[in-house]
Amino acid sequence: MMKELKVSVLIRCYNESKWINLCIKNILSQTIKPFEILVLDNNSNDGTDIIVKKDKKKVRYIKYKEDYIPGKMLNFGMSKCKGEYVLVISAHCIPCDNLLIENLVTSLKNNLKICASYARQVSLNFSDDLTIRDLMLTYGSESKLQKIDPQFNNACSIIRKSDWKNNKFNNSITNLEDRYWAAEMQKKKKLIYYSSESKVFHYHGSHHNNTPERLIKTKKTILFNKKSFGIHSDNLQIKQSDIFPIYIHNKASKKNLIKNLDSINQEFKYKFLTFINNNIKINKNNKYFMYQRKIGESRNQDYYLSDVINYYKKIILKYSQDKEYLLICSDDFNGISSSFLKRSLKAINDYFPDTIFAAKKTLDPIFINDNGKNVRLNKYNKLKKENKPLLIAKRNHGIIIHTSNLFKQDKFSGIIKLIY
Template sequence: MKKNKLVSIIIRTKNEENWISVCLDKIFKQNYKNFEVIIVDNNSTDKTVKRALEYNVRIVKIKKFLPGKAINLGIKKSKGDIIVCLSAHCIPVNNSWLKNLIKPLKNIQIAGSYGRQEPYSFSSDFDKRDLLNTFGLDKKIQKKDSFFHNANSAFTKNIWKKFPFDENITNIEDRIWGNVVIKAGYNIFYNPDASVFHYHGIHQDLDPVRCKQIVSILESFGGEFKSSQIKENTKNKILAIIPQRDKTKIYKNQNLISFTINELKQSKKIKEIVVSTNDTKTKKISENLRAYVPFLRPKNLSESYVDLNSVLKFTLNKLEGNRKFFDIIVIASENYPLRKKGLFDKMISKLILGNYDTVIACKTEKGSIWQKNKLKTVNLVNNLIPSKIKNQKTLIANTGYACVTRPTKIRENDILNGKIYFYEIDDHNSFFEIQNIKSFKKFLDQK
């Protein structure tokens, strides 16, 4: 009777004391008996290694852990013709797991096989969803799909010699390997009969940092892995609204609102400029500058206590009532006449290409920030912390300086919620707000 080939089972560990014993117990109960187990341990500080040594295993130490490097190290120490990778917290569902996992490798066209991963009852809903959707019940041969997962996988040592794992990347060494072997003309086999329980799933309970790293690696492959860049729709109808309460200010015979209107007119994307004002003189001045003033704001929306969104919502409703609909709204007030050329078009492009709800201009504040009311003063930002150890910066956003948003956000009074991009302005002088014309004159004279 021909002896079964020796299988080397590589298990990478880092503080897996809670799982390693049950994992090894299930491995040593498999009905395929010709195997060895190699633990590649990454400086565990708990009892992982001691618990593992209760079984017939070999321990290999790795100091600087990288996933592909750890697998390659374990394989170099192995004796088997077939290699199995198993996560320490993956528990074989039954005693036929190992036999079913390596069976597809008899086909020389199969570079690797991987098995099903099932959630536990206590797994998070996110992980349950991902595992149940990703690992189905049908066996399949992947000829173009390069998905491969080393939490529960197998391949021959000869294949590994041709295609060792990348030792320099921080995540998804298995997906990279799968991409390489598929491009080399091999296939990958998925066998749901080789199933394990895996409590945290393939997306680590939606860890955003890990997710960002994985996306970055996948997109570096190019081709089908590269996310398609949305193109700007030249048919987007873009409206600029200048909210102007009372009469525009005058400096050296020039109306302050003219600065903002002219800046908006320079845009290659903005199709229409509307001045929302309650003042007849401002209306006339704006129209002379070829801005559109289809109506005057009512008195109840012209009081000093009225919030900006109420004015914007009123203006948008009036326009839409006249069947004038827009895809994007740009907001700018007359109080910021020193904006840099091209600002509005850059912010519009950012909104479209990033699919943001709102893009708002802001500046970085380096000083300490306090919030004061009648009862107390609270320090919100402590600028005495050394800059080298700060893990955040303070942004001061201003809708009146420049803001690009969606009509739906205005209708819902929700401009500053949702997917927001904070467009940082390097030139803080351009952020100078004109509260009165004397301060503006003084500022210009000093420049």
């Protein structure tokens, strides 16, 4: 039975807090359930370890402390795996469906000469021009059995562990350790299988120099003819249910606070988290998790909203488990626009941004003080139609941030999209 196969999953990562949760969730949803999941972390410092360790029952976290050499790190990770087969996958590679493991392992189960199979890598619509072109050209829509072609990629592959034991990865080369290993296996009459029906999203790929003009034209041609090229959906399919609201109360009256909390509850229909200033008491209910803000923190006049979020980071991580984005609301909140949410979700799936603000356009004169001089930011052109408005971010709909922003000093930074 296919479902009884023991497949270990080895996830390699370095600073992948933005991707690791998506990767693990999609691995757990496979038709062939992993025998075990090991995350091999090369000394990340962006909170990856904290995210992985949230659920120790599902994932085993291993910190790789030596200097990074791809083959050496792989050998270390493979040695920790107990399954008959090992799925090697980079944390920023996201399975496109729940058949990835099943499709990859089928060829190895049916043919003992096949020592490994690798997946098709497909771009996302926010991948750069080179990646969209190169992944389409490199990973075709037709599967193939490779006898002498050493094309192989450990961004996502399944390896028969007994074959690895007899021929481990090279411990010294710094690049192309996967192709080198495949070539060595083929010399021993072993086969490599390219499984085109096994697909993972990979937002970056190999890069080659080219003129920007030519790349833009190539990208347009590829995206326009996606069906002809057999390119998979370019949408991460992140939904509203992947957004976790957080309300940080400061000085709003009890009446306005409850009104705002009810407004969020009506839109999201599941419990969210609220931090309430200690001068107001609200009865516990099933609409939201309540946490009383600490007196020393709430009275700190030097704290920005970003600092408050950082102060309660551990609590936020605890309650927002498995969520991709956070909707940060404060006393400026006055209701959620369905248009803002709809357009935000589109921006999330199109660009996977770190921060999303609601914004408004203005042609009013805006100034900054630069060394005692007032400098105007928006300058008028002679033709009125050529004047471009400035965009001013607002908090009245809340601010959407990716959960990985919790590990940044500025929680509202990174790739920013404005909804206006």
